[in-house]
Amino acid sequence: MSVTAAKGFRAAGIAAGIKESGNPDLALVVNDGPRAAAAGVFTSNRVKAAPVLWSEQVLKGGQVTAVVLNSGGANACTGPQGFQDTHATAERVAATLGLNAGEVAVASTGLIGVTLPMDKLLPGVDTAAGALSAHGGEKAAIAIKTTDSVHKTAVAEGEGWAVGGMAKGAGMLAPGLATMLVVLTTDADVPAADLDRALRDATRLTFDRVDSDGCMSTNDTVLLLASGAAGVTPAYAEFADAVRTVCDDLARQLIGDAEGASKDIRIEVVGAAGEDDAVEVGRSIARNNLLKCAIHGEDPNWGRVLSAIGTTSAVFEPDQLNVAINGVWVCKNGSVGEDRDLVDMRYREVKITADLAAGSASAVIWANDLTADYVHENSAYSS
């Protein structure tokens, strides 16, 4: 499965010694062709990590033959040295595999503001190149984990072709994009422009609608590589649907493994005047710390939903708002609705429906609860 579910790809995941723990920390994904079309989307944070700056340039050519990813260090806010390190990493991959460095994407994840141990990383590239395998997708997915408790892979199959992918991400998850590294591969023969369109359409509705903690990363990278090895060019709609299915699956896995979370919160905003309104309201609800705490405590505190909606510029009248939690309309017309004691919150997934009563647009945002474990994990991360 993972990035080697599609034909024409090899992958590896090894321990280069970047992480002090000795856990796997370097992944390599190689596209053996015959095509090397690619598309990518990156964080909209204006403070971008060196590998993001590098890979954005690489993707402009629409060709990617290899992706090298490391955990154990984000290589963000590392100045000119950081960029040189990313460049050297791509060059090493190119030299080892006989590729053009300008077609090697680089992604990093881990602590911001620390330079990478290149004396370990570069030899690690050679080791990873030697370990490349058409069954290496799983190991690659494991090597990109940071605080993830499980590795994340997904696959969608067409007739004679497939889209597979791996993702990592557990904290600093917020729109534009959620903090994540994602590599998707397909053996379908799809030109770069269509890959780009399918990837943007998919991420807009999946990774961009995940908000674990409102914190936007410096390193988000989502890549889609096509080998053409299946010798099939599916209809665009069919292909885009498969990409979206895999993105949706991986995004849901990210939320399900968010740092310290005990609840996954599905926020559906309906009755909005437009999709932008629905997304703005959904994100405002998703980022309300007080509500996130209440959900953790299995408390259907709909007042906190309304106070979050009230901070937005969406079209609505306060006395027409309706809110349901797990199907119980605890708030009707901006005031007390059905008995809150009817709300059953024992399960991990919690559904909040916010009806703005202002139109027919809607959007779904996924979030998590806020827990003491999140605080613990993030107050100790860099030490």
Added chain:
Amino acid sequence: MSVTAAKGFRAAGIAAGIKESGNPDLALVVNDGPRAAAAGVFTSNRVKAAPVLWSEQVLKGGQVTAVVLNSGGANACTGPQGFQDTHATAERVAATLGLNAGEVAVASTGLIGVTLPMDKLLPGVDTAAGALSAHGGEKAAIAIKTTDSVHKTAVAEGEGWAVGGMAKGAGMLAPGLATMLVVLTTDADVPAADLDRALRDATRLTFDRVDSDGCMSTNDTVLLLASGAAGVTPAYAEFADAVRTVCDDLARQLIGDAEGASKDIRIEVVGAAGEDDAVEVGRSIARNNLLKCAIHGEDPNWGRVLSAIGTTSAVFEPDQLNVAINGVWVCKNGSVGEDRDLVDMRYREVKITADLAAGSASAVIWANDLTADYVHENSAYSS
């Protein structure tokens, strides 16, 4: 001290039985004149509590003779019944004290979405009226507490006149305004227009720059009442300075008592192209959950400061950003600066300086760390 530091005011704080705990929950502040000039600022949340809707109307007349405040229930999202309850409360105060209900402001705080127990509140108004005293300011300050661990009062004295005040607020603290009820009084003889100007100038730089948890309340109310009992009209600048001093003092007390907080974080943004940029950046830093967790863990994780700055629209270049934590410039030119091990974070107050290197404007925002205690307190609040 408190609201009775200024001459011409009486106050009371009693237990009306609104809170199940039996703790004080009803405060009354009366202006005995000879003047009754007043100004108020209210939450900018579009979902406003009934007492906010009522008091906004009252303040339009620029005259307030009494303020009645209850804890134990916010009377927000309570529909037409909630507004009727607020109206009835003002009427009861007016009837008991022989005042005009249109000059009685009402403020409430507590859980959203629950109607007030009027059978307890209205008799409580009578009890409070009977307990009014020129020394009742302290008791009034105690009666408006919710999750506050201490009551908050402040005073500034001019020549022959004074400004005093009380505040409550511990959670749902965010700009526009921070979740709070504040009543300020003065015996200076100041017309309503000047009160309004002084209050808006002061709150913009104090309560509006406090951000405990990014959550904007439905009930924020800050009132300034002038009795004129001192028979003195100070120079405007002198008066405005006193109002700001009291607001600053109370705002600092709010941050110092924020729910679950173990650190008070003073975020100073310097080198900004304009004050709006400085405030936008300061708030983005103040609301970054990951940074708030790091500060809790005494971890000078400046990368999280940069990732927060990167989400703003302020003028800056990523490779020119500088960040100091407690005076140590851990980030220079967007990259690694002085040794982070030099940062001493043992004390409660933590200073973050973010230099945008884009101009000469600056702003200070106060925030708190994010702790397991905050999660605990807010996952159990309504149950």
